[in-house]
Structures are given as C-alpha cells and as structure tokens.
Amino acid sequence: MARVVVDVMPKPEILDPQGQAVANALPRLGFEGITSVRQGKHFELEVDDSVDDAALEKIAETFLANPVIEDWVVRRVGA
Amino acid sequence: MARVVVDVMPKPEILDPQGQAVANALPRLGFEGITSVRQGKHFELEVDDSVDDAALEKIAETFLANPVIEDWVVRRVGA
C-alpha cells in the first residue's frame, strides 16, 4: 500500500479565474505582500503496491489532468 | 520572495463526493488497485519576504480553507 499525491495546476498561459479571485481578495481582507496566487487541485490516492509509476502517470495524464490546460506532478509520499 | 504551497483537503469524516467520483470511475477506465481517492485544493502563492508564517496560517485558515469541513497544510517551498 502506498500513498500518492497528484497536484494539478492550470498552465501558466491559461487563465486562472479562481487564483485570480483569491489574489484580488487578499488585499481587501488586509493581507498584503501576496504577489500571485494560482489555484489547482490536490489528489491523495491510496494505491496497491502493484500499481507502478507508469500507471500513475497514465492516470494523471489521461484522467486527473487535462493536458490542454493543465500541468501535473505525481509523487509518492511516506511508505 | 518565497513560494508557498497550501493544500486544503476535506476532513476525513466529511463526505468527499469529488474524490468518490474519481475513485468510482477509475476501475471503469481500466485502472485497478487504487483503493481510495480524496480530492482537495492546491494553492501556490508567491509572497514577499515580509509575510511571516503567522500571516500565512491566518490566510489559510480564514480564507483558503473552511475550517468547519476542511483541513489544510501550509508549507514554504524552494527559496
């Protein structure tokens, strides 16, 4: 059994309305000094040991992320 | 200038329909061996050096996460 994290983020050149909204709101709420915010998705998976890195990469690329607009990172955490 | 990552996840006892939907879809797509999926949000912030950990914690708690139903982790990455 392993824990796997996949982070999916909008590509830099793609509009990120959610991150934008957060960035705009922060100064209004009195938080200064945040120069940029991007918002994406964070997945935590529990996977059997039989699932190899190639399968994980495949899941991220074909399913968890849309490569047209998103980048992603897959990492195994803990043991 | 620092990069900060905030991951926000539904609390374990709270229903996570998003993760659930992904978990249910995976076997149908031919991916076996994923026993659980939780889905949350991933924020990447660029912050001035003037922003201290307390401020970041405050931003996460009061704004990025909803403490009633979500847990969160703040970490500084790179330099």
Added chain:
Amino acid sequence: MSIDTVKNAETTPDQEQPFRELGLKDDEYARIREILGRRPTDAELAMYSIMWSEHCSYKSSKVHFRHFSESLTDEMRAKMLAGIGENAGVVDIGDGWAITFKVESHNHPSYVEPYQGAATGVGGIVRDIIAMGARPLAVMDSLRFGKADAPDTRRVLPGVVAGVGGYGNCLGLPNIGGEVVFDESYAGNPLVNALCVGVLRVEDLHLAHASGAGNKIILFGARTGLDGIGGVSVLASDTFAGDDGSGKRKKLPAVQVGDPFTEKVLIECCLELFQQGIVVGIQDLGGAGLSCATSELASAGDGGMHVYLERVPLRATGMTPAEILSSESQERMCAVVAPENVDAFMAVCAKWDVIASEIGEVTEGERLVITWNDEVVVDVPPRTVAHEGPVYNRPIERPADQDALIANGPESLARPTAAADILKTIVTMAASPNLASRRWVTQQYDRYVRGGTVLAQPSDAGMIRIDEETNRGIALATDCNGRFTKLDPYAGAQLALAEAYRNVSVSGATPIAVSDCLNFGSPEDPAVMWQFEQAIRGIADGCRELGIPVTGGNVSFYNQTGSTAILPTPVIGVLGVIDDVRRRIPTGIGAEAGETLLLLGDTRDEFGGSEWAHVVHGHLGGTPPKVDLARERLLGEVLLAGSRDGMVSAAHDLSDGGLAQALVEACLIGETGARVFLDSDQDAFTQLFSESAGRVLVAVPRSEELRFTDMCTARQLPWRKVGVVDPESESLEIQDLGQLQLGELRAAWEGTLPALFD
C-alpha cells in the same frame, strides 16, 4: 468496542446516561424508561432523543395544528389527496394529475456552513417529494439574512446562494422563484427555506408504510457516515464530555456535505422503481436518518420490523449502532419491497449505480427490533418513537411591549412632499436592498432545465407546464413580510397568505393549496408562542376564507441570536393551477402596442411596517395594512376572467414599496416607458408608497379597456386608470412630479446586490 445491548441494559439499570446532553428533559427520560420498562440502550436513547426533539416531534407546535384541521371545509378537503402528517401534501389538479409540494427550513446549518447547509436543504426537500412517488418539477428558495451591508451577510449570502444553485442546478430542477429579505433580526440566524414541487398521476400516489410480514426493508443511495451526529457523539465518549483526548470519538461538527450527483441518480432510480411497480413504499432519510425512517415506516404499517444494523453500508470505520441510527448522511432512501421484487429492485439500482442493501424485514410482531451482529440493541414499540413523543402546551403570553410597538405608529415620520423629493425617494427605494433586483441571486439558478418553465424570476409567481399535450400547468409563489407579522402576527400571517395568493393570481392561475414554513424564536418564550399561535390561527382562518387548504409545512423554532428572536416569519407558499399555460400573464408591460395601466383595489394611508418606513426612517411600529381576503379572492377571479378572455396583457401585484415600486419593476422588466397620472383626491406620496393590500397593477390592451373596466365595475372591484404604456419612451413619467429615466432607475435597481456581493 463494547456495544450497549438490551440484555446489558436490563442488568445495569442504574447506569448513568447522558440524556440531558442529548437534549432530553428529566421527565422525558423517565417516560422512556417507563415505556421500555428498563433503561434505554445507547442506541434507543439516541433514537428517542432525536425523534423527540423539537424538530422531529413538533412537541411545542403540535397542539396548534388543530386550527388547520378544524378550519377545513368540505370544499377544501375535496381536492386533498394527502395532507398534514405525510411527507408532503398532495392535491388533485384535474386530468388525473396530482401535485405535491412542501417548504422546509435549513436555517441553522446554513449559518454554520452556508454552502453545504443550503445545498443539503434543497436535497432534503427534494427527497420528501420523491418519497411521495412524484417526479420533482421545480424548486424555490425563500431566504432571510441580516443587514445587507453587514460583514457576516457577505459571508453567508453568497455561500447560501451558491449552495442552493450548486445543488438544484446539478439535480436538473429549475428554480422558479423565492425571496431574499434583509433584516437585522436575522443577523445571527439566517433563514433558508427550500420548496420543492413534484407531479404524479393520481393513481400512483405512494404513502410510505411497512406492511406485509416478510416484506424486505432496503436502504439505498449513499453510504452512512459520521455526518451530522454531533450530539450523539457524546454516547461514544466515556466522560460524556467528548473532546477529552481519550481516543474516543471527538465531538463532530453537525455539518453534512451534499452530493447532488448521487441525489440526481437516486431520483431517476426511484422514478424507475415506482414506474415498474416494485416498491410498497419509499421513505426518505431526513433529519433523523435511520431512526426516523425505520420508526416511521414501522409505525405506519401493520406489523413490526427487524433491522440488521450491521448490514448498513458505512463510510467510516468503527461506527456504533447509536451513531449509525442517528447519522444524517445525505442522499439515502429506504424502501419496503415484497420479497419477489427484490431482484428486480436490485437490478434497477445496479443500472443507476446506486448502492442498495437489504437491511431488514417486516415482521408479525409489533416491535421495532434492531440487532447488531445478533445482539439486540433496540427493542421498542415504534409508535412511541415516531408519534407518541412529548406534547407541550407551552405558556402563551402577549408581549408586554406589543402595545407600545403598535402605539409608535408611522404617522409622525417626515414624508416627502416636493416633487423632486418624491422622485428621489422612488430611486432610493428601488435601490434599497429589499426592493432591488434579485438578479444577482437568480442568475445563479438554472430556470430553463427540463423545458417546462413558463414563468420564473422576476415574475410574481413561477409557472411550470406539466402536460405538453394539454398545456396544463401550475404556479407557485412564497411570501412573508416579517415586519407585518411582528406588528400583528395574526394579520401579518394573513397578509403573507394574501400576498402569495395574489402573486399566483396575477400569473393567471387559480390558487388551490398552501404549504407553510413557520420560522420563529424559542417556544420556551411565552411571547414567541403567542406570535406562533396568532400566526397559525391567522393562516387557518385565512385559508378557510380563501377556500384553500394547508396541505403541509414545517416548523422551525429557536431562531434567535442570543435571546433576541427573529421577526416572526411564517413563510407561505401558495400553489395554483392553470388549465392552459399559454394564457399566462407576464409581469413586464409593453408586450402589446397601446396598453392602458389600471390599478385595481383601494389605496389607504397605510405605512405601519412599510418598506418606506424601514428604508428611510429605520422605523418599525404601528399596525400593518388591513387584510381583506374577500377582496383577494375577487381580484383572483377578475384576473382569471381577464386572462381567459385575453383582456390582460401584463399584471404585477403591489406589495413592498407600493405602486411606485410596482411601476418601476413593470417598466424595467418590460423594457418600456410609461406615463402615469395620480389621483387628485389623495396625496402623491400615499398613492405611490402606501402598502395597502389587495392591489394589482394591470396592463390591458386599449381595445379591451372598456370591457375590462366594465367587468371590474360589475363585480364591484374598485379600479382606477393610472397611466399608459409608452414603448417609445425611455422614462417613467409621473404627471405633475416629473420624469425618471429608465437608465437611472435600472442602474439603481440592478446595481445594489452586485455592489454588495461581487
């Protein structure tokens, strides 16, 4: 994990139990012991405490419901297929169609977690409608918040609106109306009342009950988790204190997260089950989860029931029987199925990917027995849980300050007299939070889905076509002016009823039934109980006079911040029928060339509780406008006749803000100018801003003017010509006062909510 069984309870009669923490009074706990002849088990205690709560047992309100039944006439009873006491009322609307509808509150959860609270409120009321065997048709949401510019309103309102939309949109139910009201009294206690309406064939009505020994009980839909079991988590802790770090269950937030997709699939699954005729009945799992569903099904049936609790599919590990019984996990239903139909039932669930488990069966006995891995954890007479809870005759006392409130009338408030001031007041009022356009809210709701929506926001009533062949349809409106109810709960409740009735009438439909959601402060406060009793009597008497029954509703008590109660808010939903939706009456003027504007009804100097007094003077006092239900009925009849004969091209009821606001809305919605003339007999201010009830602004094609006014005269309905529609004009012109440009009015009316909440 050691489980408290009946056997254990019998041998440990003196074990201390945290019944007070669970909300039970000493005498209520004593009664449970008396019923059982022993102490309750943990699981039984959880069941009784939830089912005997105010929310589930109606213990403070029940005695007052007799006003509803006592006021029923044969005329009112005739069309009612199911009334108070069922999941939702059902009325026969002709052609073999029946309509079921109900309003329910989800106030407190929406304050704690606005998005999920409101979302699950919509989910819950929709399940009530499905349980009747109906296809849900549409939803509405009646909302109350603290002051519009208060910081907390900025937290609560956007979340609530997004939640109502997020859930309803995903279910594919058009949102066809509602209310948004701001008043300081709701600051710590917003109101989120959701309404759902559904349709079925008369012969398909299913009242849930567990009859027929051997029939199976099937739980289907979402898994059961730790949601909403806040209170009951004390049972799992040694100390009853909960958060003591003992490794036992922490006190959990009583928040549920909704999964609208699961509910959408559940709807389709239920409809297919009903259609195939393979269920005896279906019961929704609402506030009290399995405790409620099992005890209600069993007591509505003619036998007992045995439930095997370990068969319930769980989402969390280590849940105790008490927790499973009290979980409020959403999107679950319970069905009673004859053994020979179980396979077919399971096949339908499989088609929709719905998890289903046989968790028990109907038995010969009279007891509800629940076992956990062969140990009996519940053994009770089900009626004592579901229906024979405590009933209170709470003390009632007219508040000491009621007279002072009434004495402090609006007469002394400064009124604008100069033309420019009156015009300015019109703009100020149009931009005030309670009168401003609701578009910021309603734009987040899908009103088109399923293709049956004939009228929706900003119309006075929502209207849905239910039969594409005959064009038969229904109309719905909800209303309540809490300031009127505060000044006089009896009259105020009737004014709410009158307004909702009128809103349905102006759409061209005929009102036929009422559902209400009674939102009040603490029933332990005699002044609140006085308001409550007065309001119920007002509604019951009013319904009798209008000839339309209350078919169901919901009571929500304890709506208060600290010890300050909210304005008494009996939200009234009125359902109407229309034989042909193509003759609906729109709200906006200007659809036909050459329209005359007529004002129907009497305008008196009535400003107690008015929006003008509230907006301009922050004043609340005096008496509310006079109620005349016979007049409302007459108005309805005249509008119906006018719509049948093609004499009315638009109609808009007058309510908050009076004639001025009605004119502004009719012009802006119709994107048309108008020229208005006031009467010389009465001062301009009163004519424009009075909130006298029983009035409607209608537009009639010039060719029909005489015919229509003759009809009004013949039927003794007062009318007055107040202007003409001018499609060429870009302004609302009021003779002797001046002009208001539509652009300026639109900016005022439409700008307010976006400025506050974007």
Added chain:
Amino acid sequence: MSVRVGVITFPGTLDDVDAARAARYAEAEAVPLWHGDPDLKGVDAVIVPGGFSYGDYLRCGAIARFAPVMGSVIEAAGKGMPVLGICNGFQILCEAGLLPGALIRNSGLHFVCKDQWLKVENNTTAWSSRYEKGAEILVPLKSGEGGYQATQSTVDELEGEGRVVFRYVGDNPNGSRNNIAGITSANGRVVGLMPHPEHAIDALTGPTDDGLGMFLSLMDAVVNA
C-alpha cells in the same frame, strides 16, 4: 425520410429531454442513447446534451468521455456523422478530442443563467446552415464552467479557418477567449457550444425560438447528404 437523432443520457445528464424535444420540433425522430451502451442504434446524428455528467466534480466531461457510447460517437464522427455538443456536451467533446480546447470556470466564478445574444459567425456547418451569417440570436446560457480556453495557436487556427460558429455579443459572460461561444471541427460536422439552443425553440418556455434553426439545419444536412 425520417431523420433519426440520437440523444445521449449519462448519469447526471439533465437537458436530454429538452434536446429530444428540440429534435422533435424539427420533425426528427429522437432516439435515446445510453452512456453504457456503445450501440448508436443507426442514428443519423448525435446530440450530447447538457447537465453534470457523473457530477462533473473532477472536471466537466472528464469521466463522460470514457463512456462506451463515446467510443462509438468518436468513431462515427470520424466518418462524418453530425455531432452537436451543448454545454456539458461541448465540454465532453473537448475532453474527447473531437473539438480543440477546454472549458474552465467562469471568470466571475458564479454559475450564470441568462438570456444571451450570440452572433452567427459561420453558417456552413451541419448545425448552422439555416442562419444568416452575422445574424444575432437570443438563447439561454446556463453554466458554471463555460470559459473557452485554448492555446494561442489553437485560437489562431480556429479564427483563421473560420471555425468559430457562435460568438457572444456584448459583455463576455464567462471569460471565453475571443468571446467564443461555439466552435466546429475542420469538416463542419461536429459543433460544440455553451449556450442552449434546445431551450429556445418556442417563446413560451424560452426567450425566443431562435435555437430551432440549429436543429432545422441538421435536417437539411442529413437530407442533403
């Protein structure tokens, strides 16, 4: 000859009844297709309707595009069958690669339901031939994730080849690039758009009957094929 239009239902599809009704208004026969069944039942065209397939929690259309029926739709589209994706259907067609680009959260972050003016930019597709080029039509828009996004080169290509079929008129309601409301495949047979023509087929239940033109266009395309 009767024209058979398939209307797909996924779990969570909402506007399938409306799409079927619109097809019938255009005097086609509406044929229900089920997500789990790859059989297209011999239809002449397919509509992928609006809704929230599988809840759309992950990303709109992300799960639906893997449904068995979609394999058949992709194959049929490759052979020139007309396919229309409306709202969630548009999102699914993009996810499935039948149309380029993707749809993201509205720039205002709210679900938007409004009557929206559209300009017809291309009247040579299987679904838009009944309109005048440059005509303006009023149909409902109702979506939370309707912002059309694609790389600059994709947008340039679409514009260069005249493959933008509908464009928003007036304020951009959702942040779509170049005000794009709907696009077509290179051969003009597959069209996707966020607004809902099937909700504008009669003035009783919609703002206009402007949307009917899309379904009538299809009748021409099939009959003349």
